[in-house]
Amino acid sequence: DGHSATITIATVNNGDMVRMQGYTDKFTEETGIAVEWVTLEENTLRSRVTTDITTKGGQFDIMTIGMYETPIWGANGWLVPLDDLSAEYDVDDILPAMRNGLSNDGTLYAAPFYGESSMVMYRTDLMEAAGLEMPSDPTWQFIREAAAAMDNPAEDINGICLRGKAGWGEGGAFITVTGNSFGARWFDEDWNAQFDQPQWADALNFYVNLMNDYGPEGYATNGFNENLSLFNQGKCGMWIDATVAASFVTGDDSTVADHVGFALAPNNEGVEKRANWLWAWALAIPAGTQQEAEAKQFIEWATSKDYIELVAANEGWANVPPGARTSLYENPEYQKVPFAQMTLDSINAADPTDPTVDPVPYVGIQFVAIPEFAGMATEVSQEFSAAYAGQQTVEEALAKAQAITNETMEAAGYR
Amino acid sequence: MATKASRSAARVMMAPAVILLLGWMLVPLIMTLWFSFRTYLPLRGGDQGWTGFDNYVRFVTSSSFWPAIATTLTLLIGVLVITIVLGVLLAILLDQPMWGQGVVRILVIAPFFVMPTVSALVWKNIFMDPTNGLFAHLWRFFGAEPVSWLSDAAMPSIILIVSWQWLPFATLILLTAIQSLDSEQLEAAEMDGASVLSRFFYIALPHLSRAITIVVLIQTIFLLAIFAEIFVTTGGAFGTRTLSYLIFQRVLESQNIGLGSAGGVYAIILANIVAIFLMRIVGKNLD
Amino acid sequence: MARAVTNQRKAINTTAAWIIGLLIFFPILWTILTSFKTEAQAISDPPVFLFFDWTTENYSTVMERSNYGRFLWNSIFIAGGSTLLGIIIAIPAAWSMAFVPSKRTKDILLWMLSTKMLPAVGVLYPIYLLFIQFGLLDNVYGLTFVLMLINLPIIVWMLYTYFREIPGEILEAARMDGAGLKSEILYVLTPMAIPGIASTVLLNFILAWNEAFWTLNLTAAKAAPLTAFIASYSSPEGLFYAKLSAASTMAIAPILIMGWFSQKQLVRGLTFGAVK
Amino acid sequence: MGRIELKQVQKKFGDVEVIPPLDLEINDGEFVVFVGPSGCGKSTLLRLIAGLEDTTAGNIEIDGADATALPPAKRRLAMVFQSYALYPHMSVRKNIAFPMKMAGMDQAEQDKRIENAAKALNLTDYLDRRPGQLSGGQRQRVAIGRAIVREPAAFLFDEPLSNLDAALRVGMRMEISELHKKLATTMVYVTHDQVEAMTMADKIVVLQAGVIEQVGSPLELYRTPRNKFVAGFIGSPKMNLIEGPEAAKHDAHTIGIRPEHIEVSTTEGQWQGTVGVAEHLGSDTFIHIHGIPGCDPMTVRASGEVTVKHGDTVYLTPSAPQIHKFGADGLRMS
Amino acid sequence: MGRIELKQVQKKFGDVEVIPPLDLEINDGEFVVFVGPSGCGKSTLLRLIAGLEDTTAGNIEIDGADATALPPAKRRLAMVFQSYALYPHMSVRKNIAFPMKMAGMDQAEQDKRIENAAKALNLTDYLDRRPGQLSGGQRQRVAIGRAIVREPAAFLFDEPLSNLDAALRVGMRMEISELHKKLATTMVYVTHDQVEAMTMADKIVVLQAGVIEQVGSPLELYRTPRNKFVAGFIGSPKMNLIEGPEAAKHDAHTIGIRPEHIEVSTTEGQWQGTVGVAEHLGSDTFIHIHGIPGCDPMTVRASGEVTVKHGDTVYLTPSAPQIHKFGADGLRMS
Numbered sequence A: 001d002g003h004s005a006t007i008t009i010a011t012v013n014n015g016d017m018v019r020m021q022g023y024t025d026k027f028t029e030e031t032g033i034a035v036e037w038v039t040l041e042e043n044t045l046r047s048r049v050t051t052d053i054t055t056k057g058g059q060f061d062i063m064t065i066g067m068y069e070t071p072i073w074g075a076n077g078w079l080v081p082l083d084d085l086s087a088e089y090d091v092d093d094i095l096p097a098m099r100n101g102l103s104n105d106g107t108l109y110a111a112p113f114y115g116e117s118s119m120v121m122y123r124t125d126l127m128e129a130a131g132l133e134m135p136s137d138p139t140w141q142f143i144r145e146a147a148a149a150m151d152n153p154a155e156d157i158n159g160i161c162l163r164g165k166a167g168w169g170e171g172g173a174f175i176t177v178t179g180n181s182f183g184a185r186w187f188d189e190d191w192n193a194q195f196d197q198p199q200w201a202d203a204l205n206f207y208v209n210l211m212n213d214y215g216p217e218g219y220a221t222n223g224f225n226e227n228l229s230l231f232n233q234g235k236c237g238m239w240i241d242a243t244v245a246a247s248f249v250t251g252d253d254s255t256v257a258d259h260v261g262f263a264l265a266p267n268n269e270g271v272e273k274r275a276n277w278l279w280a281w282a283l284a285i286p287a288g289t290q291q292e293a294e295a296k297q298f299i300e301w302a303t304s305k306d307y308i309e310l311v312a313a314n315e316g317w318a319n320v321p322p323g324a325r326t327s328l329y330e331n332p333e334y335q336k337v338p339f340a341q342m343t344l345d346s347i348n349a350a351d352p353t354d355p356t357v358d359p360v361p362y363v364g365i366q367f368v369a370i371p372e373f374a375g376m377a378t379e380v381s382q383e384f385s386a387a388y389a390g391q392q393t394v395e396e397a398l399a400k401a402q403a404i405t406n407e408t409m410e411a412a413g414y415r
Numbered sequence B: 001m002a003t004k005a006s007r008s009a010a011r012v013m014m015a016p017a018v019i020l021l022l023g024w025m026l027v028p029l030i031m032t033l034w035f036s037f038r039t040y041l042p043l044r045g046g047d048q049g050w051t052g053f054d055n056y057v058r059f060v061t062s063s064s065f066w067p068a069i070a071t072t073l074t075l076l077i078g079v080l081v082i083t084i085v086l087g088v089l090l091a092i093l094l095d096q097p098m099w100g101q102g103v104v105r106i107l108v109i110a111p112f113f114v115m116p117t118v119s120a121l122v123w124k125n126i127f128m129d130p131t132n133g134l135f136a137h138l139w140r141f142f143g144a145e146p147v148s149w150l151s152d153a154a155m156p157s158i159i160l161i162v163s164w165q166w167l168p169f170a171t172l173i174l175l176t177a178i179q180s181l182d183s184e185q186l187e188a189a190e191m192d193g194a195s196v197l198s199r200f201f202y203i204a205l206p207h208l209s210r211a212i213t214i215v216v217l218i219q220t221i222f223l224l225a226i227f228a229e230i231f232v233t234t235g236g237a238f239g240t241r242t243l244s245y246l247i248f249q250r251v252l253e254s255q256n257i258g259l260g261s262a263g264g265v266y267a268i269i270l271a272n273i274v275a276i277f278l279m280r281i282v283g284k285n286l287d
Numbered sequence C: 001m002a003r004a005v006t007n008q009r010k011a012i013n014t015t016a017a018w019i020i021g022l023l024i025f026f027p028i029l030w031t032i033l034t035s036f037k038t039e040a041q042a043i044s045d046p047p048v049f050l051f052f053d054w055t056t057e058n059y060s061t062v063m064e065r066s067n068y069g070r071f072l073w074n075s076i077f078i079a080g081g082s083t084l085l086g087i088i089i090a091i092p093a094a095w096s097m098a099f100v101p102s103k104r105t106k107d108i109l110l111w112m113l114s115t116k117m118l119p120a121v122g123v124l125y126p127i128y129l130l131f132i133q134f135g136l137l138d139n140v141y142g143l144t145f146v147l148m149l150i151n152l153p154i155i156v157w158m159l160y161t162y163f164r165e166i167p168g169e170i171l172e173a174a175r176m177d178g179a180g181l182k183s184e185i186l187y188v189l190t191p192m193a194i195p196g197i198a199s200t201v202l203l204n205f206i207l208a209w210n211e212a213f214w215t216l217n218l219t220a221a222k223a224a225p226l227t228a229f230i231a232s233y234s235s236p237e238g239l240f241y242a243k244l245s246a247a248s249t250m251a252i253a254p255i256l257i258m259g260w261f262s263q264k265q266l267v268r269g270l271t272f273g274a275v276k
Numbered sequence D, E: 001m002g003r004i005e006l007k008q009v010q011k012k013f014g015d016v017e018v019i020p021p022l023d024l025e026i027n028d029g030e031f032v033v034f035v036g037p038s039g040c041g042k043s044t045l046l047r048l049i050a051g052l053e054d055t056t057a058g059n060i061e062i063d064g065a066d067a068t069a070l071p072p073a074k075r076r077l078a079m080v081f082q083s084y085a086l087y088p089h090m091s092v093r094k095n096i097a098f099p100m101k102m103a104g105m106d107q108a109e110q111d112k113r114i115e116n117a118a119k120a121l122n123l124t125d126y127l128d129r130r131p132g133q134l135s136g137g138q139r140q141r142v143a144i145g146r147a148i149v150r151e152p153a154a155f156l157f158d159e160p161l162s163n164l165d166a167a168l169r170v171g172m173r174m175e176i177s178e179l180h181k182k183l184a185t186t187m188v189y190v191t192h193d194q195v196e197a198m199t200m201a202d203k204i205v206v207l208q209a210g211v212i213e214q215v216g217s218p219l220e221l222y223r224t225p226r227n228k229f230v231a232g233f234i235g236s237p238k239m240n241l242i243e244g245p246e247a248a249k250h251d252a253h254t255i256g257i258r259p260e261h262i263e264v265s266t267t268e269g270q271w272q273g274t275v276g277v278a279e280h281l282g283s284d285t286f287i288h289i290h291g292i293p294g295c296d297p298m299t300v301r302a303s304g305e306v307t308v309k310h311g312d313t314v315y316l317t318p319s320a321p322q323i324h325k326f327g328a329d330g331l332r333m334s
């Protein structure tokens, strides 16, 4: 009868998730199902839930995972398929890009809580002062020009802030999509690492030069949080990062909330792929849980249209979890939110199944959806970060990345 | 004391501790050994059979292996040297007569109570952050460019953090040791015409050797296992990947249990080399 | 040396020691101060030291967000339980080593210590599997047991060094007086070793309290101690220094307070038989 | 009752034979003192009797019953240790009560015995103190009190006075002697101080390297030491042992003469020598004399004061009946 | 040279005056012993001379020069500590060499002096051992060796023998006396053992509570103690002090008579008493006699053996010339 059931949810400690925890009482009230939260920092969460799922530890009834894990775990049969969600939940309302990214073989394995792509956020006031105008689809060349124009060390303003922090989901993701926008790719169709190709050298050199010239001090350790706080303190002219950041840079904690503009992530001139990614934090149910029904009930609640409205009613439309549902973008109230349209456009501009200029054997834009990727990409991004910090040259970093990648692929038996 | 009865009683009373620790050592060790000879990729079908020594070969030939060993030893030695040198000096200072000795001692011990995670978080964000960190403010105040501690000087920064955590331990052990130094010996040396420095080097320092050994032993045990500090601050980037961090990456990030287990076996070997090396000294110095 | 110390020298010592002491303590002090600031004050340049609007808002935010009480209780239970269990197992073992030494005593002791050198990350997987097998995941008892095992070598060693300072003749006297092994340990040895046992308890309580790998990896919600609590405050989005400081302060405050009240025993406890 | 018999008792530590097989009888009510140089096995022997060490071979009988395999608690013996071995965390009262508590004696009886013991040992005022608050002599008395209340078959003492200073030592020596007179219980007492042995013992057992050199009453040992070792060990200052021609005159390999049995004269005598150090105690003078063939220096004890100085020539005459003769094997002749 | 003069030297620890202002002269080459009960300030006085403690007031002169403010190393004094204070991590050779090394003496000279000292002290075979591997007596000799090589103006000894056992103590006592004879260097020696003081000293300084009770040669102190304290302190067994009517007969508040100055008889004598404990040492018998008015028990020392038993009635006669008379103020009369 479920009157005293308790479900345990592992989740990441970001703003939207923490906000959801605040509304859990409502869920418990409605259903009588109690909820235990295990809130962890992203990297800790990932290693924690991965250990649990691979060993069938069964500690969690719901796990917060991303687009990277979902297809792999789904294929292994470790997740409960979400193919019997209620009619009122309206699965078809989920943005197609998200639904594809969270499915394996057409079966949905995780429900997106919110989704994101990446885009350019810039200071309209500084842009104006510099006498430039941001196109809605800028190129890297324009970005560099604008960064140069806005950079003002005397005022402690950096032309541009970008992620450099090691970690596949941090700087690794950013440099991968930057690579995409320069025509680079991780692997050729035979799983040979491609870091020895000129496109990578171009991309990395461009990034390093841009950041050394106009980026903040110590950008090699800056990730999403660091850049967010820099931008909110008015220390960045531009910031290219997750679309979810839009609600923060226009929110209460921001000192520049009134002067933020948005544009699509850039591409290198002549390359059709843009530097934007696709990501969703989604809720999935590990196979074998004793509380499958209750877990499903929770997922339906947390990723429902009603939840979005609940948040909107309490905190305003700008703060609802974005990027998951089509209906949200059709909502006239939400369309008033300044970054709504650009977010949707960015999401639509990303295609996980065709991320690069040259064909690749993998799915995923800012990641390669194979189990070995997280570890390998983290190591690669560490080499890149060392190059950002000036501890090695771009060439050395690329050579090491090439070696690490090929070693891993050999160990895993791809080659 | 040592009658047959007491000896057999002793054996019985040792048993729980010995059996538990033997189990705690052997069970994981055997499982680790087992995994290390198998291709075990949880995300790709789990245990895929015997591979012989492939994992071992792959682990040592990996470009990260020797740097990781070097990093491990750098961290170990760096922290040991700092904590012991500063510990000795601090212990001597704290041994002097002064006002408020108790309070000062509390201040000095305090870092020992701080969880490694907390200490890493606090140092990383509140002090070493190149934009908002206190050091950055300080540097700017003096007109200098703030340093990105955790990228430009990652290893020294981690050594600093870890040393900060372990300095109290070293100081306290050394302080107690200094207090146990027979004052007549110092007086004898004084009568013999030894200056303050001579007394320190010829009398006090040799007296401290046993305490220093203990500091080295205990700290080594803990330092070889340092993890949280690196995980939180650099995530192994900028040359701060120790052997145990490398194993973490293999096991948890790359989800290659076989390879990681082989790494674990290497770590055990390294630990034992260090241990044997230590035991040699300790064996001599422990009574 | 009992020679008169001039006040001048004492003043120099005092000044030097206080400066260094405060320097070492500063990171903790600063964290505590920061926890009472607003986020904006927390990162303001130049930093504000004491003259800011003290607020406890960060604490209420943190309290609202997580069930601090449960984390705290788990920490206390796990640290306390593992230490107590360890002591109960270690006392007989240390008795044996100290009072019925054999040629192998030192080897056994060093072997015990060497079990602490097993790299935790290397054996996480096996241990996790074992824990699943025995249904011990996210279970305070399971965790208590593991932490007991981790700290047991240190406990045995510390007790051994204390016991060795107790003259064997006293135990022999008890034996002559008709005490059996149990009475000997219960009525004579343990009460005599109380200061040493107290220090051992303290030190191991701290070590268990601060253990961050197993506590994080073997728990989920029910058994999670403060190390897991702080893990959820590691780099969330946005400006967070003040909240991080508040959470940090909450994680370390109990042990800090306990440590301060018992620093004498602790100082003794940290000697590890270094004396003599 | 407290008759203790050791039959072919042997003790080895590992391969080292500390006590070769040895027989010894201790009669009921006797005060037996084990003396001997440090490391000769006195404590080991006592601990064997107590049951704190296992015998390697041989039997220990207490009151006719084999006690070899009995644990210490079952032997009805009480022991007083050199370090007192008081329980520092218990009050004097609790210390004394401990053996009775272990025996499960009823409270009234315990209180009675504690009171008696405290009265006998002058401890009544200190019953509620901790051992740490007592002086050395008082601690020693508590240790004895703890032994007394058990009403043991025999008391074992291991150098109980060696931690006390000279003056206290003399006092406690008397107290223990008087206690023995009063209780008439067997006491086995270990010391390396021959004065203690002489003044307290009914029977002295002289040990060397685990071997019993002689057993006898103090005066027997003083008068007729069985060998050179006992001769040198008993008596203070030490007996002068003379080898060579002087000994040959008495048909002996070595002759011995105690310092108090030599006459000193500045004018004439049997031997001539030079004064080395002269120790003036007021009551006596110990003169160390060099130049006597076969014995250098020879010690002489003169009563009262003798005004000789370093370098003086003196003449010595031994008292003939008190000359001890020893053969080449070190044994007493005749 | 080694003449030490203390002029109105005073020492306070905080507010506690441990040594009230005091004058003392120690002549070159003299062997001066400080005796007194525990806590009377002997060590403090020695440490003041050594410079290990600062004087609160007064001056210390060494060889006529004011040394009050000199650091210990500059006073040309060597000290031997009760705990030996050897450096445990250095070999015997290094221990002995340490003061010379500190003085920067050249190696050849160092070796020579070490060799001489080792020969003199019988340490040659042990030069490469650590102190931990030596017996108590050997350690003591190393400590002395370390003092000798500096060729100091004076040696200071703080209870150097109190950690040794009785037999060794006698031996080392002699060795130190002989060393003094040989070197003829001033020695200041602290002990609480009056036998040591009597046998070794040229001059004894008796201290009580920081105050000098008497200074004099051993025999002066034995014969004419200036007061009851000195009378009781010097001599073993202790002087019997008698108060009441017996004392009044001699027009004194208290009379004192040493045990060796009393005749024992079983038939007649001045005082009648009952034998308590009789301690038979062979050479002497100490008899404790009860029932003498004003002094219970009275100790008597009889030469050789006296066959008295517990409970016997005996008669005692003091030797009249050796009766000491003390006034109500405790001071010697006449």
Ligand SMILES: Nc1ncnc2c1ncn2[C@@H]1O[C@H](COP(=O)(O)OP(=O)(O)OP(=O)(O)O)[C@@H](O)[C@H]1O
Binding pocket: D013, D018, D036, D037, D038, D039, D040, D041, D042, D043, D044, D045, D192
């Ligand atoms: N537990 C032991 N293991 C090995 N040897 C021992 C042990 N106990 C004593 N011995 C050895 O046995 C011998 C006799 O020791 P014991 O303690 O009986 O001497 P002792 O006569 O009491 O000496 P002392 O007067 O110094 O107390 C010594 O050589 C000693 O080293």
Ligand SMILES: Nc1ncnc2c1ncn2[C@@H]1O[C@H](COP(=O)(O)OP(=O)(O)OP(=O)(O)O)[C@@H](O)[C@H]1O
Binding pocket: C002, E013, E018, E036, E037, E038, E039, E040, E041, E042, E043, E044, E045, E192
């Ligand atoms: N550093 C000090 N601080 C305070 N009081 C002290 C100090 N050193 C000694 N005293 C006190 O001074 C008095 C004399 O001490 P000192 O050590 O000189 O006695 P002593 O005659 O050497 O005694 P013992 O025979 O026991 O060695 C004692 O009452 C002692 O408590």
Ligand SMILES: [Mg+2]
Binding pocket: D042, D043, D044
């Ligand atoms: Mg003994």
Ligand SMILES: [Mg+2]
Binding pocket: E042, E043, E044
């Ligand atoms: Mg003294």
